[in-house]
Amino acid sequence: MxxxxxxxxxxxxxxxxxxQEPPAYLLDNILSAVAGERRKKKLxxxxxxxxxxxxxxxxxxxxxxxxxxxxxxxxxxxxxQSSTPTKSPEIQIQSERVMxxxxxxxxxxxxxxxxxxxxxxxxxxxxxxxxxxxxxxxxASKSTPIASSNESLLMKPLKSLYRMIKPETENSNTLxxxxxxxxxxxxxxxxxxxxxxxLNKKILTAENTSEEKARWLVGAQVSPEYNVSRGSQSRSYxxxxxxxxxxxxxxxxxxxxxxYKKGKRWSLQSGVYYxxxxxxxxxxxxxxxxxxxxxxxxxxxxxxxxxxxxxxxRMSMNSNAGVIELxxxxxxxxxxxxxxxxxxxxxxxxxxxxFIQNFDYIEIPLYLRYTLIDAKFDVVMLGGxxxxxxxxxxxxxxxxxxxxxxxxxxxxETLNYSGTLGLGIKYELSNRLFLNVEPRxxxxxxxxxxxxxxTYKPYTIGVFTGLSYEF
Amino acid sequence: xxxxxxxxxxxIAGNQxxxxxxxxxxxxKMFGVCLRYxxxxxxxxxxxQEGFIKVFNNLKSFRNDGSLxxxxxRIMINVSLEKxxxxxxxxxxxxxxxxxxxxxxxxxIAKISADDLMKLIQxxxxxxxxxxxxxxxxxxxxxxxxxxxxxxxxxxxxxxARAREILKKKVHENFGEINAKNNYTA
Numbered sequence: 001m002x003x004x005x006x007x008x009x010x011x012x013x014x015x016x017x018x019x020q021e022p023p024a025y026l027l028d029n030i031l032s033a034v035a036g037e038r039r040k041k042k043l044x045x046x047x048x049x050x051x052x053x054x055x056x057x058x059x060x061x062x063x064x065x066x067x068x069x070x071x072x073x074x075x076x077x078x079x080x081q082s083s084t085p086t087k088s089p090e091i092q093i094q095s096e097r098v099m100x101x102x103x104x105x106x107x108x109x110x111x112x113x114x115x116x117x118x119x120x121x122x123x124x125x126x127x128x129x130x131x132x133x134x135x136x137x138x139x140a141s142k143s144t145p146i147a148s149s150n151e152s153l154l155m156k157p158l159k160s161l162y163r164m165i166k167p168e169t170e171n172s173n174t175l176x177x178x179x180x181x182x183x184x185x186x187x188x189x190x191x192x193x194x195x196x197x198x199l200n201k202k203i204l205t206a207e208n209t210s211e212e213k214a215r216w217l218v219g220a221q222v223s224p225e226y227n228v229s230r231g232s233q234s235r236s237y238x239x240x241x242x243x244x245x246x247x248x249x250x251x252x253x254x255x256x257x258x259x260y261k262k263g264k265r266w267s268l269q270s271g272v273y274y275x276x277x278x279x280x281x282x283x284x285x286x287x288x289x290x291x292x293x294x295x296x297x298x299x300x301x302x303x304x305x306x307x308x309x310x311x312x313x314r315m316s317m318n319s320n321a322g323v324i325e326l327x328x329x330x331x332x333x334x335x336x337x338x339x340x341x342x343x344x345x346x347x348x349x350x351x352x353x354x355f356i357q358n359f360d361y362i363e364i365p366l367y368l369r370y371t372l373i374d375a376k377f378d379v380v381m382l383g384g385x386x387x388x389x390x391x392x393x394x395x396x397x398x399x400x401x402x403x404x405x406x407x408x409x410x411x412x413e414t415l416n417y418s419g420t421l422g423l424g425i426k427y428e429l430s431n432r433l434f435l436n437v438e439p440r441x442x443x444x445x446x447x448x449x450x451x452x453x454x455t456y457k458p459y460t461i462g463v464f465t466g467l468s469y470e471f
Numbered sequence: 472x473x474x475x476x477x478x479x480x481x482x483i484a485g486n487q488x489x490x491x492x493x494x495x496x497x498x499x500k501m502f503g504v505c506l507r508y509x510x511x512x513x514x515x516x517x518x519x520q521e522g523f524i525k526v527f528n529n530l531k532s533f534r535n536d537g538s539l540x541x542x543x544x545r546i547m548i549n550v551s552l553e554k555x556x557x558x559x560x561x562x563x564x565x566x567x568x569x570x571x572x573x574x575x576x577x578x579x580i581a582k583i584s585a586d587d588l589m590k591l592i593q594x595x596x597x598x599x600x601x602x603x604x605x606x607x608x609x610x611x612x613x614x615x616x617x618x619x620x621x622x623x624x625x626x627x628x629x630x631x632a633r634a635r636e637i638l639k640k641k642v643h644e645n646f647g648e649i650n651a652k653n654n655y656t657a
Contacts, residue, residue: 012608
């Protein structure tokens with residue numbers, strides 16, 4: 001029998017369960033891709049676990065260090081009262097780092113009691129103050145460390161953690177017990193425990209609220225840097241020095257930064273920056289110089305004394321950044337011996353050129369940044385220190401014919417340290433990309449020149465602009 | 472379904488042999504599905520690979536009360552649709568054409584292989600190919616297609632009519648006689 005079927009049926013019948021063997025390599029691709037995905041998931045898990053472990057270690061270490069900062073880490077300052085029933089148990093704690101009462105060395109209990117007695121004579125309050133901030137510090141200052149701890153350093157944070165997770169009801173029970181039996185020796189212990197619990201709870205709450213995943217930012221910035229010369233010289237040195245009438249110069253700086261951000265507000269920044277530092281020195285009018293009779297009257301020339309090394313072209317002169325040592329006498333320069341001084345090394349140069357001293361530094365900073373305003377436009381404050389390595393030291397002479405390298409500045413320190421202060425705006429271009437504009441001021445902490453006659457500590461002002469990427 | 476339960480568990484545990492077994496079980500049929508939605512075998516291979524990666528990564532979300540094959544097939548179709556969505560705009564065409572239905576005799580049908588029909592489907596413009604597949608092979612309604620592809624029902628009907636028209640013409644050109652004729656709309 002001849003059966004007719006329409007187009008839809010034709011296609012459905014033939015293609016609905018159509019099968020074709022796919023190429024063999026597809027399975028390998030799929031399996032390797034799935035394995036890759038699983039590895040990625042595992043990696044994420046381990047990252048999260050790593051961060052959690054790091055936070056836990058940081059927490060424990062921080063706890064430990066905080067305890068270690070204070071003398072009462074090993075010897076808790078405990079002040080209690082149990083011998084005078086008519087007086088209230090005024091319980092004082094110097095700080096939140098108090099050893100648990102259970103760990104008080106029994107041998108020192110009497111000392112604690114004595115101290116408490118003397119303390120209670122001073123204050124007659126009957127209140128049991130559980131607020132650590134209102135705990136009287138006067139007591140603490142008078143109290144003597146007692147109760148050496150036998151607790152191992154390892155056990156302390158663990159016990160503290162245990163206390164944090166103690167139920168609230170236990171606290172209220174403790175309080176009730178204290179009220180019922182104010183004078184028992186156990187009261188002191190319980191109250192101290194109570195306070196420790198309260199304080200630990202506060203710390204935990206504060207940490208929970210501020211805890212956030214650490215992030216990294218990498219960025220690049222450039223900045224025009226305005227250099228302001230600052231320094232002093234000995235009188236004899238200054239009397240023969242170039243006049244730095246135009247000492248300030250704008251250079252270009254910039255580099256790559258790496259920022260480690262922990263929490264919402266604090267971050268640590270480092271990186272590698274190039275920083276150019278330069279100054280241009282001119283001179284005053286030569287018109288009155290008695291040694292410059294041959295110079296055109298009224299023009300500005302150097303009339304700076306220079307030292308000439310005998311039998312060579314080497315010449316040196318003083319500048320506010322140090323001694324300029326010219327490896328050759330620049331073209332267009334006229335050197336004149338003093339007419340009244342017969343010594344060879346007393347001369348003047350006559351030229352309308354400017355001397356430009358350039359110093360190039362590679363800077364490795366360590367800045368602490370704090371976000372003042374956390375919004376679309378973050379406002380950030382930063383401060384820190386940098387190590388500056390001198391990588392370039394050149395002197396150029398600039399005149400109408402151009403710029404030529406003529407020497408270097410003597411006695412420049414290879415390594416210097418500087419401090420930086422800045423305020424910046426950080427604009428969120430996307431979730432991960434930020435535009436930064438940061439005016440910064442950098443000042444050198446030590447003289448850039450080791451010459452004892454010269455102190456040269458310039459400072460620079462720059463507006464660092466760039467992008468940073470968060471990951 | 473019980474036959475696959477242990478296999479699925481092993482796959483979730485990351486057992487490579489189990490993954491390979493599951494793949495071999497369904498790959499030929501799913502490759503057939505992908506071929507219908509692709510313009511060529513290379514694209515179908517890409518879709519099959521992407522689909523199975525999704526299958527293996529989401530096996531946890533498969534509930535054993537349904538058909539595993541149906542679930543995998545749905546993933547393959549979704550991957551294919553997503554590819555078409557990304558590559559081609561779905562033009563909103565509203566003119567519903569009248570399609571002249573054609574009946575084919577068994578003689579003609581016997582001459583046409585599944586591979587031949589697959590080739591004809593792959594030669595369709597993507598949006599016609601898509602709607603034809605969803606309506607004719609998968610059995611979806613125009614409303615479902617419209618929802619799936621974010622187009623109107625009118626566009627879906629129109630695309631289907633045009634697809635049929637093209638296929639009819641090609642079948643006639645390649646394989647011969649038209650046996651009977653009935654007029655109806657999509």
